[in-house]
Amino acid sequence: MTTPTTKPLHQMRAQAEPAWTKELEAILEAYSKGGGDPAALSMPKVATLVVSSNRVLLANEIPGVRFEAEELPHGVRARILVAPGVHVEKTVHLCFGMLPAEGEQEIIAEYDIGAGAQVDFLAHCTFPNAIRLRHLMDAKIRVGSGAKMVYRESHFHGPHGGIEVLPKAKVTVEDGGTFISSFSLVHGRVGTLDIEYDVAAAKQSIAELTTKAYGQSDDRLRVNESLHLNGEGARGLTKTRIAVRDQATSEVFTTAEGNAPFARGHMDCTEVIRGKATARNVPVVVVRDDRAHVTHEAAIGTVNHKELETLMARGLDEEEAVDIIIRGMLQES
Amino acid sequence: MQTDRYLLNVENLGLKRGGRDILRHVNLRLRAGQVHGLLGLNGSGKSSLAYALMGCAGYEPDEGLIEFAGQDITHFSITQRARSGLTLAWQEPARFEGLPVGAYLALGAKERNQESLASALEAVALAPAAYMKRAVNHTLSGGERKRVELAAVHAMQPKLVILDEPDSGVDVLTLRDVDALIRSMAARGGSVLMITHRDEMITAADSASLICQGTIVFRGTPDEVRAYYGKRCRMHSGALGAQPWERDSRVSP
Numbered sequence: 001m002t003t004p005t006t007k008p009l010h011q012m013r014a015q016a017e018p019a020w021t022k023e024l025e026a027i028l029e030a031y032s033k034g035g036g037d038p039a040a041l042s043m044p045k046v047a048t049l050v051v052s053s054n055r056v057l058l059a060n061e062i063p064g065v066r067f068e069a070e071e072l073p074h075g076v077r078a079r080i081l082v083a084p085g086v087h088v089e090k091t092v093h094l095c096f097g098m099l100p101a102e103g104e105q106e107i108i109a110e111y112d113i114g115a116g117a118q119v120d121f122l123a124h125c126t127f128p129n130a131i132r133l134r135h136l137m138d139a140k141i142r143v144g145s146g147a148k149m150v151y152r153e154s155h156f157h158g159p160h161g162g163i164e165v166l167p168k169a170k171v172t173v174e175d176g177g178t179f180i181s182s183f184s185l186v187h188g189r190v191g192t193l194d195i196e197y198d199v200a201a202a203k204q205s206i207a208e209l210t211t212k213a214y215g216q217s218d219d220r221l222r223v224n225e226s227l228h229l230n231g232e233g234a235r236g237l238t239k240t241r242i243a244v245r246d247q248a249t250s251e252v253f254t255t256a257e258g259n260a261p262f263a264r265g266h267m268d269c270t271e272v273i274r275g276k277a278t279a280r281n282v283p284v285v286v287v288r289d290d291r292a293h294v295t296h297e298a299a300i301g302t303v304n305h306k307e308l309e310t311l312m313a314r315g316l317d318e319e320e321a322v323d324i325i326i327r328g329m330l331q332e333s
Numbered sequence: 334m335q336t337d338r339y340l341l342n343v344e345n346l347g348l349k350r351g352g353r354d355i356l357r358h359v360n361l362r363l364r365a366g367q368v369h370g371l372l373g374l375n376g377s378g379k380s381s382l383a384y385a386l387m388g389c390a391g392y393e394p395d396e397g398l399i400e401f402a403g404q405d406i407t408h409f410s411i412t413q414r415a416r417s418g419l420t421l422a423w424q425e426p427a428r429f430e431g432l433p434v435g436a437y438l439a440l441g442a443k444e445r446n447q448e449s450l451a452s453a454l455e456a457v458a459l460a461p462a463a464y465m466k467r468a469v470n471h472t473l474s475g476g477e478r479k480r481v482e483l484a485a486v487h488a489m490q491p492k493l494v495i496l497d498e499p500d501s502g503v504d505v506l507t508l509r510d511v512d513a514l515i516r517s518m519a520a521r522g523g524s525v526l527m528i529t530h531r532d533e534m535i536t537a538a539d540s541a542s543l544i545c546q547g548t549i550v551f552r553g554t555p556d557e558v559r560a561y562y563g564k565r566c567r568m569h570s571g572a573l574g575a576q577p578w579e580r581d582s583r584v585s586p
Binding site: 306311312316324329 | 389414416420423426427428429430431485489
């Protein structure tokens with residue numbers, strides 16, 4: 001068994017240069033194909049972390065943003081720390097990926113956003129050659145009092161579908177904090193996706209979770225998101241946009257709990273199905289205070305008929321029109 | 334019969350929905366480059382005729398013939414009809430989450446360069462710089478969405494566009510603007526079938542028809558149709574609950 005190594009990141013960078021240059025180039029090429037901008041990763045004022053398999057290939061810290069990383073046999077344990085009061089001007093870029101067709105990558109991440117800080121993360125997860133591969137993300141996130149964290153995660157998968165993506169996050173949003181997350185898996189085959197997010201929101205805090213995915217062939221999608229609106233005036237939203245076609249299946253379980261006075265929660269799920277696909281949505285509303293208010297809306301069906309006919313009246317055939325409608329619905333914001 | 338002289342030739346079209354006659358014995362002809370106004374009260378069958386001509390689901394005719402540009406298109410799909418040069422601007426246009434205005438216009442546009450797309454927006458009084466990248470979704474008002482729809486058919490440059498109530502829900506677009514848009518389409522050789530319940534809208538048309546209870550009951554110049562509509566059709570509908578042709582054999586369809 002390989003002994004886990006912990007090194008300061010500057011040593012990791014130095015070590016990376018001779019042996020891992022090619023791997024870095026390859027992962028950046030895949031990152032670029034997935035919609036990322038490799039140039040952003042080399043800007044001196046942009047905080048950046050690039051992880052391939054279980055190696056940290058690139059890490060760039062900026063004042064107020066610190067990375068701590070430890071290599072594990074099948075992944076990386078990383079702490080990402082934003083100091084209290086720091087407003088990070090430029091988006092922090094994270095890139096997690098694997099180039100081999102088979103294997104496992106486990107990212108154990110801890111995000112700590114200090115009180116009053118503001119930061120945007122853009123995470124690209126790139127697995128262009130996956131045939132039998134698992135990607136596990138186990139994140140613990142703390143958004144400090146009055147802080148704001150925006151986390152956008154976008155996946156780029158290859159055409160084979162033999163990948164399992166298992167992102168888990170346990171999020172705590174402290175008083176007056178804001179946590180906005182979006183997860184997108186609309187490029188390439190999903191394979192198996194099993195999302196599990198659990199957010200506890202304190203007084204006057206805001207939590208928004210958006211998930212977008214497009215399943216084809218025999219892809220399997222499962223989304224399980226829970227919002228616990230525990231503090232007075234806490235507000236939460238889950239927004240799910242899923243399209244499944246062929247024999248793909250989708251199951252969306254969302255829970256919103258209004259546990260405090262004036263907590264406001266809403267769950268909004270739209271799923272489009274085509275062919276022999278199956279979609280299921282189970283919203284759970286729990287209210288423990290008579291001044292809280294939680295709502296949900298869900299729509300599952302084929303694409304909107306009027307949208308379809310409008311595009312066909314512009315000369316598109318039905319398949320082209322359906323694809324445009326679905327891609328529009330799943331567009332990354 | 335020399336139907337090849339007509340761009341659109343509709344003969345004896347009939348449509349039933351839920352056991353009810355929606356369209357009955359509809360006969361309508363348009364020549365290339367012609368602007369024709371189809372006037373009728375709410376519920377008279379105007380939009381149903383538009384959907385039947387476009388081939389929308391649920392509006393397949395039970396009888397009759399639709400010829401367009403020399404082809405029998407009665408059983409064509411919407412796409413086939415659009416590709417042969419026919420399109421429809423819906424009265425209440427659809428919204429598209431995540432689709433920018435520019436991309437939406439380009440989908441059916443004859444010329445997809447930025448200049449042509451910008452020109453289509455300008456034709457409906459929308460500033461290209463302000464609208465090209467906006468999504469065709471709920472962030473646009475009903476009036477803005479309507480104008481984008483008109484811009485889309487303008488950019489498409491079809492042989493025939495059916496405009497279903499082009500002025501409804503359009504806040505600032507005036508009658509004169511709609512006229513200018515229609516004339517601009519006609520000037521490029523396109524024909525327009527303008528469907529409306531407002532008789533003043535058809536003044537710019539070359540010819541007009543009046544539809545009531547699913548059938549065309551009167552044809553003539555726009556002035557003749559307006560006069561008939563204003564003096565008889567509206568009055569009878571409102572005061573008597575019946576139309577003149579139900580009591581007057583001279584104007585029976």
